[in-house]
Amino acid sequence: MDKPVKKLHSLTIDEDKCVGCVLCMKACPTKAIRVRTGKAVILSERCVDCGECYRVCPHEAVVPQTTSFSDLKRFKYTVALPSPVLYTQFGWEVMPNQVLLALRKIGFDYVVDLAWVCEKVNAAYEIFLKEDKGPRPRISTVCPAVVRLVSFLYPELAENMMPIDVPREVLARNLRKKLAQEKGFKEEEIGIIHITSCSAKMVSINNPIGLSKSSLDGAIAISDIYADLLEVIEDMDEDIILQQSSGVGLGWGKSGGEVNGINLDNCLAVSGVSDVIQILDDVEAGKLKDIQYLECLVCPDGCIGGPQVVENRHIAKKRSENLVKMFGERSRVSRKVIRRLYQENYFFLEKGMERHPLPPLDPDPVKALKKRQRIEELIPQLGGKECGACGAPDCKTLARDIVRGEARLEDCVFVTQNK
Amino acid sequence: MSEQVLFQKSFQIKGNDFASAGEASVQIKNILKEVGFDSSVIRRVAVASYEAEMNVVMYGGGGKVTLRVNPEDVILIVEDKGPGIPDVTKAMQEGYSTATDEMREMGFGAGMGLPNIKRNSDELKIDTAAGKGTRLEIHIKRAVNNG
Numbered sequence: 001m002d003k004p005v006k007k008l009h010s011l012t013i014d015e016d017k018c019v020g021c022v023l024c025m026k027a028c029p030t031k032a033i034r035v036r037t038g039k040a041v042i043l044s045e046r047c048v049d050c051g052e053c054y055r056v057c058p059h060e061a062v063v064p065q066t067t068s069f070s071d072l073k074r075f076k077y078t079v080a081l082p083s084p085v086l087y088t089q090f091g092w093e094v095m096p097n098q099v100l101l102a103l104r105k106i107g108f109d110y111v112v113d114l115a116w117v118c119e120k121v122n123a124a125y126e127i128f129l130k131e132d133k134g135p136r137p138r139i140s141t142v143c144p145a146v147v148r149l150v151s152f153l154y155p156e157l158a159e160n161m162m163p164i165d166v167p168r169e170v171l172a173r174n175l176r177k178k179l180a181q182e183k184g185f186k187e188e189e190i191g192i193i194h195i196t197s198c199s200a201k202m203v204s205i206n207n208p209i210g211l212s213k214s215s216l217d218g219a220i221a222i223s224d225i226y227a228d229l230l231e232v233i234e235d236m237d238e239d240i241i242l243q244q245s246s247g248v249g250l251g252w253g254k255s256g257g258e259v260n261g262i263n264l265d266n267c268l269a270v271s272g273v274s275d276v277i278q279i280l281d282d283v284e285a286g287k288l289k290d291i292q293y294l295e296c297l298v299c300p301d302g303c304i305g306g307p308q309v310v311e312n313r314h315i316a317k318k319r320s321e322n323l324v325k326m327f328g329e330r331s332r333v334s335r336k337v338i339r340r341l342y343q344e345n346y347f348f349l350e351k352g353m354e355r356h357p358l359p360p361l362d363p364d365p366v367k368a369l370k371k372r373q374r375i376e377e378l379i380p381q382l383g384g385k386e387c388g389a390c391g392a393p394d395c396k397t398l399a400r401d402i403v404r405g406e407a408r409l410e411d412c413v414f415v416t417q418n419k
Numbered sequence: 420m421s422e423q424v425l426f427q428k429s430f431q432i433k434g435n436d437f438a439s440a441g442e443a444s445v446q447i448k449n450i451l452k453e454v455g456f457d458s459s460v461i462r463r464v465a466v467a468s469y470e471a472e473m474n475v476v477m478y479g480g481g482g483k484v485t486l487r488v489n490p491e492d493v494i495l496i497v498e499d500k501g502p503g504i505p506d507v508t509k510a511m512q513e514g515y516s517t518a519t520d521e522m523r524e525m526g527f528g529a530g531m532g533l534p535n536i537k538r539n540s541d542e543l544k545i546d547t548a549a550g551k552g553t554r555l556e557i558h559i560k561r562a563v564n565n566g
Contacts, residue, residue, distance in 0.1 A: 285445070285448075285465050287469070358452070365456070366490060369426040370426075372426050
C-alpha cells in the first residue's frame with residue numbers, strides 16, 4: 001500500500017445554501033456523502049470528484065473549486081490550454097481557430113491547441129500498446145475521477161492504468177521550460193491554465209496521482225469564461241492560424257475520441273459513471289482480457305457532458321462529430337517525431353499509479369470480518385425503504401456506519417418508530 | 420473438522436439469467452474489499468467466483484454460491500442441481516467446452532471455466548453426479564497482510 005494521502009477535493013458544500021435534503025447523497029456513486037446535523041458532508045476518503053452531487057443539487061450548495069480569471073493577475077505571462085470541448089460550445093459556424101484567437105483576445109498571452117497534443121499522445125498510446133506486455137485491458141488515465149475511482153475503490157486495477165500522462169500535463173511541463181527560455185520569464189512567473197468542462201481537474205492539479213506535482217497552475221471552468229469569449233468570438237480574423245490538430249485530436253472530449261485515434265482493434269470506450277463502475281467490475285472479474293485499451297470517462301458522452309459546460313451535450317456531441325469530419329480522421333503528427341519523443345520519456349507518468357484503498361472496517365482482519373457479519377445482521381432490522389432519512393444514502397451504508405461507530409441504530413426512523 | 424467461521428453469506432444464482440449473471444461475484448468481491456483483504460487474494464476470488472457463477476447460470480440451471488471466511492482461507496461453495504459434469508477430467512482441460520452456439524455467440528464457451536477456477540485457487544473439490552448436480556468447494560488462502 002502506498003503512503004496515505006490527504007485526499008483534497010474540488011467540491012465543497014456551502015453550508016449556508018445546503019438544506020440537508022438527500023439528493024446529492026443519493027446521487028453519489030461511491031456513497032461519499034452523509035447528511036449530518038442537517039447539512040451534507042463529503043467523506044473525503046470516498047469522494048472521487050465525479051461531480052454527480054454538483055449536477056443534482058437544486059440549491060447551488062455544491063461548489064466546485066476552480067480558478068477565477070482574476071486569479072491570473074499573479075502571473076506575468078499567462079498560457080491557456082483549452083480542452084477540445086471548448087470548440088463545441090459556440091454554434092455551428094465557429095471554428096476551433098476562432099476559439100483559440102478569442103482566448104488571446106480576452107487576455108491570455110499564449111494559447112495552445114491542446115487537441116494537437118491529444119493527437120500526439122494518441123500516437124504514443126499506439127506505440128505503447130503495440131510494445132506493452134502488461135495486463136489487459138490498459139485503462140485510460142485521462143479522467144481524474146476514473147483515476148481516483150481506481151486508486152480508491154479498484155486498487156487492484158492500478159497496474160492496468162496507462163503509464164502515459166494526460167495531454168494537458170505533458171504539454172504544460174514541456175511548455176513551461178520552453179517559454180521561460182524564449183520569453184525570458186522565470187518558470188514561476190508563467191501561469192499555465194487548463195480551460196475545462198470538468199470539476200475534477202482542480203483536484204488533479206492540487207493533489208495529483210501518479211505525479212509528485214502538477215505542471216498546471218489552475219483550471220478555469222468553461223461556464224465561467226463563456227460570456228467573455230462569446231463577446232469577442234465573432235470578430236476574430238483568421239489570419240493567424242493557431243489550430244494544428246486534425247479530427248483525431250478534435251475528437252477527444254467526446255466519448256470514443258481516444259479510442260478513435262488508436263489504430264488497433266479491440267479498444268473500447270465507456271462513459272457515464274454507472275457504466276464506468278460496471279465495466280471496472282467486469283475488468284476485475286477478468287472478463288475483458290481481450291480488450292487492448294479501455295477509455296473510461298465518468299461524464300455522460302465524455303467531457304462534453306461535463307458539469308461545467310454551457311452547451312447541451314447532444315448538440316456539443318454533434319458539433320464534435322462535425323469537426324472530426326471536417327478536419328479529417330488522419331492524424332497530422334509525424335510518427336517519427338513521436339517515436340523519438342517516446343524514447344526520450346516525453347509522454348510517461350513520473351511515477352506509477354498509486355493505490356489509496358479505502359480503510360478496512362477494522363485494521364484487524366478478524367475483527368473486520370466479524371464487523372462485516374454484523375452488517376448482514378443489521379440490514380434486516382433497518383426499514384429497507386432506502387429513504388435516507390437517517391443521513392446515510394441507503395440501509396446497507398447505515399449498517400456499515402453503525403459498525404464503524406459513525407452512526408447509531410436509532411438513527412433509523414423505522415427502528416425508533418417500532419420501539 | 421470444525422473451523423471458526425468468521426463470515427458467511429449465500430447468494431442465489433438464477434439459471435439462464437444472463438442479464439444479472441456475475442452480480443453475486445461483484446458482491447463477494449466488494450465484501451472482501453470492505454474487510455481489507457489483500458488485492459491479490461481479492462482478484463483470485465473474483466475470477467474464481469465469476470467463472471463458477473457463470474457455470475451455474477449456463478449449465479447448472481441456477482443454484483447458489485456461499486462465501487465463507489475462516490481465519491486461514493476464503494471458501495466459495497458453489498452448488499447447483501443441474502445435470503452434473505459428465506467427464507470431470509475433460510472439463511478440467513483448457514479449451515474443452517460443452518457450450519452451445521448461443522453461449523459462444525455471447526463470448527462464452529472458451530473452455531476456460533474450471534481450469535481458470537483451478538488456477539486461481541489453492542484447493543478445488545468437485546463433487547458431481549449425473550442428474551444430481553454439482554458442488555464445487557474452492558479454497559483460496561488468505562495471505563496474512565495487516566499492512
